Amino acid sequence: MLSETSHINPDDLLLEVKDLKKHFPIRRGTIRRASGVVKAVDGVNLYVKKGETLGLVGESGCGKTTAGRTIIRLLDPTGGIIRFNDPKQGWVNLESMDRKQLAAVRPHMQIIFQDPFSSLDPRMTVERIIAEPLVINRVASGSELHDRVTELMKVVGMRPEFRSRYPHAFSGGQRQRIGIARALALNPKLVICDEPVSALDVSIQAQVLNLLEDLQKDLDLTYIFVAHDLSVVEHISDRVAVMYVGKLVEVANVEALYYSPKHPYTEALMAAVPKPNPRMRDRPIKLPGEVASPANPPSGCYFHPRCRYAKDICSTQVPLLEEIEPEHFVACHFARELKLRGVVA
DSSP, X not given: OHHHHTTOOGGGEEEEEEEEEEEEEEEETTTTEEEEEEEEEEEEEEEEETTOEEEEEOSTTSSHHHHHHHHTTSSOOSEEEEEEEETTTEEEEGGGOOHHHHHHHGGGEEEEOSOTTTSSOTTSOHHHHHXXXXXXXXXXXXXXXXXXXXXXXXHTTOOXXXXXXXXXXXXXHHHHHHHHHXXXXXXXXXXXXXXXXXXXXXXXXXXXXXXXXXXXXXXXXXXEEEOSOHHHHHHHOSEEEEEETTEEEEEEEHHHHHHSOOSHHHHHHHHTSOXXXXXXXXXXXOOOSOOOOTTSOOSSSTTGGGOTTOOGGGGTSOOOOEEEXXXXXXXXXXXXXXXXXXXXX
C-alpha cells in the first residue's frame, strides 16, 4: 500500500485504495454484444488520512467522479481493493461486501452531489429529504427525528421554519446546503464532495466552501473533494491527486504540487491557473493533440502523445506511481530529472 512506502501510521488513515479499476462495456449491434470497454478508472492507488481533505482534480472525463462513486460503492468496482477504517468494525474491505454488509458501513460514508437541482426529490419537503437517511437506517423517529432535522438545518445555516418547503422554493446555494445537511444526517466520517460548488455563482461558492471547512473542524470530517477548479482545490485541500485518463499521475501536498510539480501534465494544469495580479504574465503551456480516449488509450504512458518531454521509453513502458519525496508520488519516468514550473507566487 502507499501508506507503507510513505511510513504513515495506519491508525492515522481512514481509507486506502489499491489498484482500483472501473470499466464500462461498450455494446453495439442489435444484441448489444460487448465490443470493448471504457477504462474510466484504471489502476488508482491512494490513501486518505483522518481529518484531511484530499483534492481530486483533472480534465472533464478523466474519471475523478467515477473514482469517488466507486470508492463508496455507488458503483461496483471492476477490480482493486478498497479498505475503509470503520469506526465500529475497524478495517473492512468494501469491494468484497454484499448489500447487507454495506448497509452497516454506509452511514459512515456519504456523498454531496454536484447538481443541487437534480439531486433533491422535487416531490419531497426539506424535512423529508434531510430525514430520509435517519428513517431508512432507523436512527430516529417522532420528536427525536424532528429535533435532529432542526439541528441539521441550523448547522448548515438554514432557518428551521423552511422545513415544510419544497426544493423549487430555494436558490442553488440553499439547495446545496440541503444536500450537505442530508449527507451529515448520520454523522459520517468520510464525505465525497463531487464538485459541490461548480454549479453555483462565485459568491455562493465562497459561502459553501467556508461552510464545508467549518463543518470539517466542528464534526471531525474527512473529505475527498472532486473538482476541476484548481483555485478552489488549492483553497480547501491538504493534499491533491491529479488524474489523467483514469490514472493518477501525481499526488502531493498543496504547496509541493502547486509550486513544484513533478509531472508534465500537472505543470500544464498549473500554467492554466488564473493569476490575481494582472502584472503577472505567465506563458500558457499548449498541449498538442487531444485527450486520450479511455476506450482506446495509447501504449506506455497515457500522456506521452501530448508531452513535450517524452522519450522512447514513454511510449512503451507504463510509469509506476512512485514516492520520489516524502508523500509526493509521481508517475513519470523522468520525474527526478525534470525542472518544471508551478503557479507563479
